[in-house]
């Protein structure tokens with residue numbers, strides 16, 4: 340099989356599919372290779388925090404009306420630290436936004452994207468094994484229906500989430516393991532959430548409670564692997580009690596918890612991408628700490644920028660080094676900014692040094708009274724600017 344006249348996308352997760360859908364809208368030919376069965380991700384309950392900018396991208400793709408029925412708006416973000424004074428609140432209305440973001444399950448988002456895509460152009464259960472960039476094109480070797488196949492394209496987009504295709508000639512990845520895991524689950528609280536998302540910094544790591552449904556919150560609780568393993572092993576009642584101790588009384592008692600899962604946290608980015616005909620987007624390009632919910636949204640902006648660039652470039656030049664250099668330059672500040680911002684938050688807010696907690700508290704209190712600083716933070720979180 341060869342096919343150099345269409346854009347090949349390896350990985351049909353939310354970022355890969357959003358890219359595909361955008362190409363479909365612009366009548367740009369594409370093919371997606373996706374390892375999973377069609378519909379396999381529809382039941383994935385992990386909660387994604389969508390920024391306001393991502394909501395606008397989904398609107399343009401024509402899928403927001405479906406996603407919205409499953410989404411919970413975040414109107415306020417409440418930032419605090421455990422064992423220290425100071426807090427900051429960000430309100431959507433202060434920034435003239437209808438919402439600061441939305442919480443939706445991975446499965447609901449995938450369902451909406453899947454419903455809009457023309458499935459003729461998606462090969463499910465197609466597992467890429469090897470990617471080989473050449474001077475004239477990029478080639479993928481993949482398994483499909485029990486056989487090995489090969490496709491090549493003048494522009495191949497890697498959107499595999501960064502977990503399967505480690506070694507690609509010309510790409511160098513920098514990785515920093517935090518040694519921390521994230522425990523994720525859904526908890527039911529006594530009091531209504533009032534569309535408030537809580538970001539709480541604790542000495543062991545940040546935790547977030549995101550409004551999801553009427554009384555429910557999606558929980559992301561990060562800390563050393565040993566701590567997370569212990570939290571996973573607790574019975575529900577003890578777990579909820581410990582959660583209450585760490586989080587405080589803001590939403591009353593926690594009444595129930597769904598299945599708890601964990602995943603390791605790392606910071607990963609591409610330091611060298613010296614490959615014509617190949618571009619890497621989404622989590623495959625950058626993986627960041629979940630604090631401040633940046634990672635997924637940066638990935639959506641990758642897809643959106645790439646499509647804008649394709650539209651402005653003659654098809655003869657798609658995937659050439661000039662186009663890809665321009666793409667990387669355009670994405671650099673958002674990507675690096677996201678990585679540095681999340682890494683900074685984790686480092687500053689988990690620093691146990693004497694006096695640092697007081698300074699942090701002071702910072703949080705000052706921020707509460709400094710609208711320009713809040714504006715910068717909201718713009719960064721909503722639009723990556």
Ligand SMILES: Cc1cc2nc3c(=O)[nH]c(=O)nc-3n(C[C@H](O)[C@H](O)[C@H](O)COP(=O)(O)OP(=O)(O)OC[C@H]3O[C@@H](n4cnc5c(N)ncnc54)[C@H](O)[C@@H]3O)c2cc1C
Pocket residue numbers: 349350351352353354355372373374375385386387388465466467468498499500501502503504523559601602620621622623629632634635638
């Ligand atoms: C276990 C886990 C839990 C998470 N929980 C949260 C959370 O609670 N909140 C949050 O905001 N973020 C969470 N994240 C991060 C979030 O899932 C990512 O930011 C988001 O999924 C990135 O989207 P993506 O499309 O770039 O990658 P992915 O969602 O990873 O999609 C990649 C796609 O590529 C496909 N693929 C992979 N390898 C191949 C291959 N070789 N050939 C073909 N197809 C392939 C996969 O099947 C998948 O469909 C979590 C991540 C993980 C790993």
